[in-house]
Amino acid sequence: xxxxxxxxxxxxxxxxxxxxxxxxxxxxxxxxxxxxxxxxxxxxxxxxxxxxxxxxxxxxxxxxxxxxxxxxxxxxxxxxxxxxxxxxxxxxxxxxxxxxxxxxxxxxxxxxxxxxxxxxxxxxxxxxxxxxxxxxxxxxxxxxxxxxxxxxxxxxxxxxxxxxxxxxxxxxxxxxxxxxxxxxxxxxxxxxxxxxxxxxxxxxxxxxxxxxxxxxxxxxxxxxxxxxxxxxxx
Numbered sequence: 001x002x003x004x005x006x007x008x009x010x011x012x013x014x015x016x017x018x019x020x021x022x023x024x025x026x027x028x029x030x031x032x033x034x035x036x037x038x039x040x041x042x043x044x045x046x047x048x049x050x051x052x053x054x055x056x057x058x059x060x061x062x063x064x065x066x067x068x069x070x071x072x073x074x075x076x077x078x079x080x081x082x083x084x085x086x087x088x089x090x091x092x093x094x095x096x097x098x099x100x101x102x103x104x105x106x107x108x109x110x111x112x113x114x115x116x117x118x119x120x121x122x123x124x125x126x127x128x129x130x131x132x133x134x135x136x137x138x139x140x141x142x143x144x145x146x147x148x149x150x151x152x153x154x155x156x157x158x159x160x161x162x163x164x165x166x167x168x169x170x171x172x173x174x175x176x177x178x179x180x181x182x183x184x185x186x187x188x189x190x191x192x193x194x195x196x197x198x199x200x201x202x203x204x205x206x207x208x209x210x211x212x213x214x215x216x217x218x219x220x221x222x223x224x225x226x227x228x229x230x231x232x233x234x
Contacts, residue, residue: 011077013042013174013206014063019072021058032058033069034229040222042077042173045200045207049217050226056210057178059226063208064099064176065089077173094123098167098205102179104159106151106166112138113147116166123170137165141195157188164195168205175199177209181216193219 021033033055040046050056061067062074065081074081076096081089106115116134121127138147141161151159160180167175177196181189193216199205200221211217217225225232 011042012039012075013044013077014208015039015073015075015078016063017073017075019059019062019074020070021055021062021067022070032229033062035072036229036231038224038231040206040208042206043200043204044221045196045219046209046222046224047217047220048208048210048224048226048231049212049214054226055229056226059231060176060178060208060210064097065092094119095170096173098170098172098175100160100163100167100175100177100180102182104151104156104163106159106162108151111148111150112143112154112162112165115151115162116169119166119169133169134165137168138162140168140198141165142191155188156184157191160184160188160192161195164192164199168199172205174206174208177207179210179212181211181213189213189216 016039017037019033019036020031023030023032036059048056048059058067062069069082072082076092081092084092107118110118113131113134116137117127117130120130120133135144135147138144141164143158143161143165146154146158151162154162164180175196181192184192196207196209200207209216209220217223
């Protein structure tokens, strides 16, 4: 079935058309993304696999507006990112998406609740309401008894759950996850995937997850594979 028709009655979260990214270095032209097109309905878990150098990270960076493409269109819930002002892209990064990294990127001397509430405090929210929301999210990811633990007192799986709670603090419509289980054991990885499934199926958050793990790469509602700058639906 044609993907356009398959999703015609769904709200499209991500729509990418003819996306290209080329790096220029002196006399060299290095193509990274070669005219990628795909679309994803909201509230889906999407996985993306591929070997190193296939373009996964570049695609993720463009979708999260960290990088700009050379050519093409990226629409998030119908709004075009390509050509948008930096102010609009900053608002998009702060309020509409969450990002989960492989290496957590937590502040080591802040507690879990302080790490999660920090984005709201930076945005000007009062401490009481910010910490209450952070507490609710940490309970959601199973860390209600670890609110005042610092990252150095936590396991890798616990730290990743803190980073997921932080990614959810602004009520994002999409979470981009870059190898979120890459440094975790199988038990912790399964727990992280259960949380992402809860996000998509119960909370209505679209999840776009890059992974090298074959099992995780087959576990999404939509599973893609990248090779040489092109994306293939499995």
